[in-house]
Amino acid sequence: MRRREEQSAAFRDALWVSRCVGHAGTTPLRLEDVEDLARFIRVRTLAAGEPLARVGDEPTAVCIVREGCLELAVHGSTGRLVIQTLRAGDIDGDIQMLLNVRMPYETRANVETTCLILDRSAFEELLATHPHVSRRWLTSVSQRLARSHSRLTSLLGEPLEVQVAQLLLEERVDDVVNLTQTTVAALLGVRRPSVNKVLRRFAGNGLVALSYGKVQILDATALAEVSAPQP
Amino acid sequence: MRRREEQSAAFRDALWVSRCVGHAGTTPLRLEDVEDLARFIRVRTLAAGEPLARVGDEPTAVCIVREGCLELAVHGSTGRLVIQTLRAGDIDGDIQMLLNVRMPYETRANVETTCLILDRSAFEELLATHPHVSRRWLTSVSQRLARSHSRLTSLLGEPLEVQVAQLLLEERVDDVVNLTQTTVAALLGVRRPSVNKVLRRFAGNGLVALSYGKVQILDATALAEVSAPQP
DNA sequence: CCCCGACTGTCATCCAAGTGACACTCCCGG
């Protein structure tokens, strides 16, 4: 009985993966794929601030974010720099496993986060024996590459005000951005006082409301206007 | 006879793809994969400056760079911005095809460039029916994502001098960087005079030699020193 | 062989963001 409950929980997680990871529309999974996926999945919960992997680690497992938020960060000459935040459906560790390299960044939980874990052997077996899973994984990596490209374009050459506006719109969940101003600064590669100045200006114009550790978006339309200046 | 020559040329191209695209070490292709690949490949040559696709285009084909250099660029408020340069073995158009979206950037040849083209139907058939090709493609996209991440970290928060040094080291082919200073500026999201100032300083210290449309690296070691300040 | 367009070299001025610092406020845990 106990075992059957566990199995059905794993199956539900696998089903969720089949809906939320990658681009479900063009590459559906079969029931048997989901069942096999369920066999391999392990759940792990990370406390806020808890690291999942450090720079230089050998990748030992693939992590699919189920709920919460991870951040990929490096520590450069100017302090912490956040490469990307991972939300539900995003994946970490697969790239390094596929390319057989060590982790080039640190992965940390921003808030309490639930992850689905696939061990190295499970991941490799899944990809090798399940073409549909492999194909679907391709769309997941593609999504991340597209996002990374769009991040590059919004960071390069845009004034800080535009960058902040775009970031807020991208990172919002339900019109709330659950990031500290320090983290926002680390995502943009700028200093906190600069971010603070922009946010205060936005707040003054009624676009956002600031509170401890988060930003509430009040006027998304106006913010979108700021982020894409009219030609 | 004529036909057989063409076929063998296509086979050589396919063989080259099997060696140079993605991560050959961990995911080898079979002879039959290469043969089927050869059946679909078409060659196209782009003149310097010739566009391959524009922003908003429907992706109709996948392009594998065989020789030369493509650039992915957008035109923002501050002028041209280069997201990435593609060299031999790099691929363009697959991401948008997989995710079923339009091209978010323009693709142009920087110099005369030879490409291997796979039409949409060929690409989809290959992926659907050849698990090894699909698996290999996964490593290619992964490589690009890893490069994109490393580009983000080197752009964000580093002083311009460091950025330029890293870019020169990354883009060099045989110690020569075949990019105009304007293009370097577009890759870094800064203005040309700023790039010029840094390059002149490097030239003054004997690290590089400047000439029309390219930069010759004279002292890669010292340049690496600049790009990674000692702890 | 010469011309025109593309690229480089350079400059004076301006401004956005960095720097480093300090006080204040908010939570969480003991």
Added chain:
DNA sequence: CCGGGAGTGTCACTTGGATGACAGTCGGGG
């Protein structure tokens, strides 16, 4: 309920890159 660590608000000063401009140079195509 209170103490301390984390996060925010703010400021005076500095700086690096943007701006816009113009002259000089290269080199391919007619």
